[in-house]
Amino acid sequence: MAIELDIASLANALQEAAAVEILPRFRNLGEGDVRIKSEAIDLVTEADEAAERLIRARVQEIMPDALFIGEEAVAADASLLGKLADADLAVVVDPIDGTYNFASGLPLFGVMMSVISKGETVAGLIFDPMGNDWAIAEKGSGAWLCSADGTQTEMSVVPAPELSQMVGIANTGYFDVETRRKILMNLADVRLFTSYRCAAHEYRLFCGGHMHFLMYNKLMPWDHLAGTLLSQEAGAYAARLDGSPYLPRHTDGGLLLAPNQETWELLREKIFAV
Numbered sequence: 001m002a003i004e005l006d007i008a009s010l011a012n013a014l015q016e017a018a019a020v021e022i023l024p025r026f027r028n029l030g031e032g033d034v035r036i037k038s039e040a041i042d043l044v045t046e047a048d049e050a051a052e053r054l055i056r057a058r059v060q061e062i063m064p065d066a067l068f069i070g071e072e073a074v075a076a077d078a079s080l081l082g083k084l085a086d087a088d089l090a091v092v093v094d095p096i097d098g099t100y101n102f103a104s105g106l107p108l109f110g111v112m113m114s115v116i117s118k119g120e121t122v123a124g125l126i127f128d129p130m131g132n133d134w135a136i137a138e139k140g141s142g143a144w145l146c147s148a149d150g151t152q153t154e155m156s157v158v159p160a161p162e163l164s165q166m167v168g169i170a171n172t173g174y175f176d177v178e179t180r181r182k183i184l185m186n187l188a189d190v191r192l193f194t195s196y197r198c199a200a201h202e203y204r205l206f207c208g209g210h211m212h213f214l215m216y217n218k219l220m221p222w223d224h225l226a227g228t229l230l231s232q233e234a235g236a237y238a239a240r241l242d243g244s245p246y247l248p249r250h251t252d253g254g255l256l257l258a259p260n261q262e263t264w265e266l267l268r269e270k271i272f273a274v
Contacts, residue, residue, distance in 0.1 A: 003089065003115075003117050003122065005115060005122070005123055005138065006062055006063075007123060007125070007136060007138065009058075009062045010058075010059070010062060010091075010113060010115075010123075010125060011125055011127065011134050011136060011146070012058075013054075013055050013058035013059065013062070013113075014055065014111040014113060014125060014127035014134070015127060015132070015134075015148075016054065016058065017051040017052075017054045017055050017058075017095065017111060018051070018111055018127060018129035019129075020054060021047055021050040021051040021054055022047045022051050022095075022096060022102075022109075022111070022129055023129055025045070025046060025047040025050075026047075026102065026105075026107070026129075027105045029045055029046070029047070029103065033045055033046040033047075034046075034103045037075060043099045043100055043103050044072060044075065044099060045096070045099060045102065045103055047095075047096060047102065048071070048072055048095045048096045048099055049072050049095075051095035051096060051111065052070040052071070052072045052073065052093060052095035055070070055093050055095060055111075055113070056068050056070060056073075056093070059091050059093075063089065063091060063115075065088075065089055066087075066089045066090055066091045066115075067083060067084070067087040067089065067090040067091070068090070068091050068093070069081065069083070069084055069090055069091070069092045069093070069221070069222070070092075070093045070094075070095060070222070071093070071094050071095065071220070071222045072095065081221075081251075084116065084221060084248055084249060085119060085248070085249035087116065088117070088118055089115075089116070089117055089118075090115070090116040090248075091113060091114070091115055091116075092113065092114045092115075092116060092221045092222050092225055092226075092248075093111075093112065093113050093222060094111070094112040094113075094200075094222035094223060095111060096109050096110075096111065097109060097110045097111070097112050097126075097198055097199055097200040097222070097223065098110060098196075098197060098198030098199075098200060098201070100197050101196075101197055101198055107130045108196055108197075108198050108201055109129070109130075109198055109200065109201075110126050110127060110128050110129070110198060110200025110201060110204075111126070111127040111129065111200070112124075112125070112126050112127075112199075112200050112222060112223070112226045112227070113125045113226060114221070114222075114225035114226040114229065114248075116225070116248045119247065119248060119249065120139070120247075120248070121139070121225045121226075121228070121229045121248060122138065122139045122229075123136075123137065123138045123139070123229070124136070124137045124225060124226030124227065124228075124229040124230050125137075125226060126200045126203060126204055126226055126227065126230065128200070128201070128204070132147075132148045133145060133146060133147045133148060134146045135155065135203070135204050135207060135230055136230075137226075137229050137230040137232075137233040137234075138233075139229065139233070140233075141233070142154055142155075142233050142234075143155040143156075143207050143230045143231075143233040143234040145204075145208070155207040155208055155209075155230070155233075155234045156207075156209060156234050156235055157206060157207060157209055157231065157234050157235045157236045157259040158209035158210075158212070158259060159259050159260070159263075160212040160213070160258065160259050160260075160263045161212070163189055163190060163266060163267075163270060163271075164189060164190065164191060165190075165191045166190045166191055166212040166213060166267075167190070167191055167192045167193070167211055167212055168190065168192075168193055168206075168211050168212050168213035168214060168215070169193065169194060169195055169196070169202045169206070169211060169213070169214045169215065169216075170183065170187055170193040170194075170195065170213075170215045170271075170272075171195045171215065171216045171217065171218075172184060172195075172215075172217070173195075173217075174217040174218040175217050175274070179274050182274070183271065183272060183274070186270065186271045186272070186273075187271060189270060189271065190271065199216070199223045199224060199227055200227070202214055202227070203226070203227030203228075203230055203231060204230075206227075206231055206234075206236070206257065207227075207230050207231055207234040207236075212258065212259060212263070213256065213257060213258045213263070213267055214227075214231070214255075214256070214257040215254070215255070215256050215257075215267075215271075215272055216254065216255045217252075217254045217255075218251070218252065219240075219246070219250050219251050219252060219253065219254070219255055220251060221248055221251070224246070224255060225248055228246055228255070228257065231257050235259065235260075236257050236258065236259055236260075237257070237258055237259070237260050237261045237263075237264045238255065238256070238257040238264075239255075239256065239264065240253040240254055240255055240256075241253060241254030241255070241256055241268065241272060241274060242254075243268075254272070254274070256268060256272055
């Protein structure tokens with residue numbers, strides 16, 4: 001890697017934000033603490049905003065030269081997102097991935113961070129506040145599940161079975177109606193597909209060998225950069241739906257991840273051809 005990263009301090013920042021700002025508010029949100037952003041299923045809470053402020057402060061201490069791009073900061077100033085492509089160094093954060101679940105009292109949410117160096121994702125971290133552990137990857141160093149007691153277990157995707165027995169995530173909500181209808185019909189050919197409305201846990205499941213594919217259409221960097229690097233370091237093949245590499249500057253074009261390129265091509269041809 002071209003830069004030296006203090007991964008432990010970055011990981012601790014996510015844990016601190018969860019302990020101080022997120023978990024005390026879980027199932028304890030007051031009236032006015034939840035607001036709609038773009039639509040009824042796109043929410044922001046006081047916990048999202050407070051956690052992002054804390055993480056930003058810690059990142060400024062650890063990496064003072066890095067551009068900080070948080071989901072809530074971009075919601076307030078959309079022009080910030082355009083600076084990512086040209087940044088020498090950037091940190092991208094989703095303070096609560098799975099806000100809809102969090103606001104609904106469902107314990108299925110995570111805190112996500114990625115580090116971008118000259119247009120390339122070089123580190124990804126996904127913290128699970130409920131389990132108090134991290135999935136962490138640095139480019140070229142594998143993907144690791146790290147417990148609070150210091151134990152580390154290497155993560156690895158598993159080979160996919162035949163198409164009719166595959167299990168995975170298919171997030172079809174951001175396709176146009178006709179494309180969504182076509183994909184949903186095609187998905188009858190796999191064993192099971194779902195969406196947990198939480199990319200943090202979907203990526204962790206995939207990297208842990210519990211699913212055979214992930215598919216997304218809307219590609220906001222805080223949702224997918226960390227998870228894609230983790231998946232690739234766990235052995236997966238990842239590309240946009242047209243076969244091109246997924247890069248930090250991309251916000252559309254779809255994303256498909258599979259245990260290997262052969263399985264990726266099969267899924268692209270049989271299920272996700274758009």
